[in-house]
Amino acid sequence: MKFAEMTVAQFLDALASPDPTPGGGTAAAVAGAMGTSLLVMVTGLAKSNTNTDDEKAALAGAKLALQPLVATLTALADADAASFDEVMAAYRRPKATDEEKAARSAAIQQALQGATTVPLQTLRVCASAMPHAGTVAACGNRSAVSDVGVAIGLLEAAAAGAEANVRTNLGSVKDPQFTSAAADETGRLMTNVSREAAAARARL
Amino acid sequence: MKFAEMTVAQFLDALASPDPTPGGGTAAAVAGAMGTSLLVMVTGLAKSNTNTDDEKAALAGAKLALQPLVATLTALADADAASFDEVMAAYRRPKATDEEKAARSAAIQQALQGATTVPLQTLRVCASAMPHAGTVAACGNRSAVSDVGVAIGLLEAAAAGAEANVRTNLGSVKDPQFTSAAADETGRLMTNVSREAAAARARL
Numbered sequence: 001m002k003f004a005e006m007t008v009a010q011f012l013d014a015l016a017s018p019d020p021t022p023g024g025g026t027a028a029a030v031a032g033a034m035g036t037s038l039l040v041m042v043t044g045l046a047k048s049n050t051n052t053d054d055e056k057a058a059l060a061g062a063k064l065a066l067q068p069l070v071a072t073l074t075a076l077a078d079a080d081a082a083s084f085d086e087v088m089a090a091y092r093r094p095k096a097t098d099e100e101k102a103a104r105s106a107a108i109q110q111a112l113q114g115a116t117t118v119p120l121q122t123l124r125v126c127a128s129a130m131p132h133a134g135t136v137a138a139c140g141n142r143s144a145v146s147d148v149g150v151a152i153g154l155l156e157a158a159a160a161g162a163e164a165n166v167r168t169n170l171g172s173v174k175d176p177q178f179t180s181a182a183a184d185e186t187g188r189l190m191t192n193v194s195r196e197a198a199a200a201r202a203r204l
Numbered sequence: 205m206k207f208a209e210m211t212v213a214q215f216l217d218a219l220a221s222p223d224p225t226p227g228g229g230t231a232a233a234v235a236g237a238m239g240t241s242l243l244v245m246v247t248g249l250a251k252s253n254t255n256t257d258d259e260k261a262a263l264a265g266a267k268l269a270l271q272p273l274v275a276t277l278t279a280l281a282d283a284d285a286a287s288f289d290e291v292m293a294a295y296r297r298p299k300a301t302d303e304e305k306a307a308r309s310a311a312i313q314q315a316l317q318g319a320t321t322v323p324l325q326t327l328r329v330c331a332s333a334m335p336h337a338g339t340v341a342a343c344g345n346r347s348a349v350s351d352v353g354v355a356i357g358l359l360e361a362a363a364a365g366a367e368a369n370v371r372t373n374l375g376s377v378k379d380p381q382f383t384s385a386a387a388d389e390t391g392r393l394m395t396n397v398s399r400e401a402a403a404a405r406a407r408l
Contacts, residue, residue, distance in 0.1 A: 003212055004212045004213035006211060007208060007211055008207055008209075008212060008234065009208035009209065011212050012274055015241035016241035016244040016245050016271070018245060018248030020348075023242065023351045023354075024350050024351035024353065024355070025350075027242055027351075027355075027358065028354050030212065031235055031358055031361070033216055034216065037216045038219055038228060038231055040220040041220050041222060041227065074213065074216065143224075144227070145372065146229075146365075146368040146369050146371075147228035149228065149365070150229075150231055150364075150368060151231075153360075153361040154365070156361065157235070157357040157360065157361035160353075160354075160357050161353070161357055164353040164354060165354075167350075168349065168350040
C-alpha cells in the first residue's frame with residue numbers, strides 16, 4: 001500500500017513500528033510534501049485588493065510550479081522505503097561461495113546507490129520548492145504569514161533529513177566517482193536551501 | 205473527519221486548499237507526531253548485544269513516555285483547526301448594535317485565547333518529547349542514527365511552527381496577563397527545545 005493511501009494514523013503507526021521502513025527518509029519526503037502543500041494554500045490567498053497584476057501572476061506561477069512537487073514528494077516517500085528494503089534484501093543474499101560473495105557485494109553496492117539517489121532526489125525537490133516560498137511570503141495574504149513560516153521550516157527539516165540519509169548511505173558506497181558527485185551536489189543543494197530559506201524569511 | 209482518519213493524500217490536499225484550515229498549526233502538530241513516531245521506532249531498535257540493562261531500561265522508558273504523545277499531537281492537529289475556525293466564526297458575528305459589538309469583541313478575544321492555547325500545547329508536547337531524543341540517540345541502534353536526526357529536525361520544525369502560531373495569535377489578544385504569561389512560557393519552551401535538540405545531536 002502506498003503511503004499516500006494510508007490514513008495519517010496508519011502512516012504514523014508505520015513510522016513508529018520497529019520495522020526499519022518507513023523511516024527518516026520517508027518522513028522527510030512527507031514533511032517536504034506538507035511544507036509544499038502549505039505554500040500551495042497561500043498561493044490561493046492573494047492580498048486581493050492590494051495585489052498588483054504582477055503579484056497575482058507571481059502567485060499563479062508559484063502555484064503551477066509547486067503543485068506537482070507534492071505528488072513527486074509523496075512518490076519519493078514510497079521510493080525511499082523501497083530502496084532501503086532493497087539494501088536489506090541485498091545484505092540477505094547468500095555468501096557461501098566466492099561467486100555468491102561477489103554477486104552479493106555488487107547487489108549491495110547497487111542498492112546503496114539507489115538508496116542514496118532517492119533522498120538526493122528528495123533534497124533536489126525541496127531545494128526547487130524553497131525559492132517559491134519567497135514569492136509566496138512577499139505576495140500572499142499577510143494573515144497567512146505564520147503558515148509560510150511553518151512551510152519554510154518543514155522544507156528545511158525535510159532537506160536536512162534527506163541530506164542525513166544521503167550521507168549515511170554514501171558512507172557505504174565504494175564507487176569514488178558516485179560518492180564525490182553525490183556529496184558535492186548535496187553540499188550545493190543544502191547551501192541553496194539555507195540561502196533561499198533565509199531570503200524567504202526576510203520577506204515574511 | 206479527523207485528520208488522523210484522512211489518507212495522507214487527503215490530508216495534503218486539505219493543507220493545499222485555499223481554505224484557511226488546516227494550516228500551519230495543524231501541519232506543525234502532525235510534523236511533531238511524525239518526529240515522535242520516528243523516535244518510538246528507534247526505541248524498538250536496541251543495539252541488542254552491546255546494550256546494558258540500564259540502556260535497555262532507558263529505551264523502554266523513552267518508549268513509554270513518547271508513545272502517548274503521538275496521539276496527543278494528532279488530537280492537537282484537529283484542535284488547532286477547530287480553534288481557528290472559532291476565531292473566524294467570532295469575526296463573522298453581527299455588529300449592528302453596541303450590545304452586538306461588545307458580544308462580538310468578547311467572543312473574538314475568547315476564541316483568540318483558545319487559538320493561542322492550542323499551539324502552545326503543541327509546543328509543550330514537542331518540548332517534552334525532545335529530551336527523549338538524546339536517550340534514543342545514545343542507546344538506540346547505530347544504524348538508525350539518521351532516523352533520530354530526522355526526528356530531531358521534525359520536532360524542532362514543529363516547535364518553531366507552533367511558536368509562530370502562538371505569537372501570531374497573541375498579537376491580537378488584549379488581556380495583558382494572558383499575553384505575557386503565554387509569551388514567557390513560549391520563550392522558555394523554545395530555549396528548552398533548542399538546548400535539548402543540541403544535546404541530542406551531540407549524542408548521535
